[in-house]
Amino acid sequence: MTYEIACMSCGHQLYSGFDLRSPNDILKAMDYKCKKCGEKLSLTKFRVEVRRLDGSFS
Numbered sequence: 077m078t079y080e081i082a083c084m085s086c087g088h089q090l091y092s093g094f095d096l097r098s099p100n101d102i103l104k105a106m107d108y109k110c111k112k113c114g115e116k117l118s119l120t121k122f123r124v125e126v127r128r129l130d131g132s133f134s
């Protein structure tokens with residue numbers, strides 16, 4: 077399974093990997109801002125998806 081975090085505004089993938097990381101750590105590393113659309117990211121304004129390797133949502 078992969079763990080993904082995407083911007084709610086533009087869908088830009090902020091993080092994708094196999095490690096379940098704290099969303100706060102990821103947002104902090106990105107300065108709480110989407111690199112693509114510049115949208116400010118808060119802990120309630122992003123999407124977390126856990127996806128199986130076959131692409132279906134769990």
Ligand SMILES: [Zn+2]
Pocket residue numbers: 083084085086087088110111112113114115
């Ligand atoms: Zn964005």
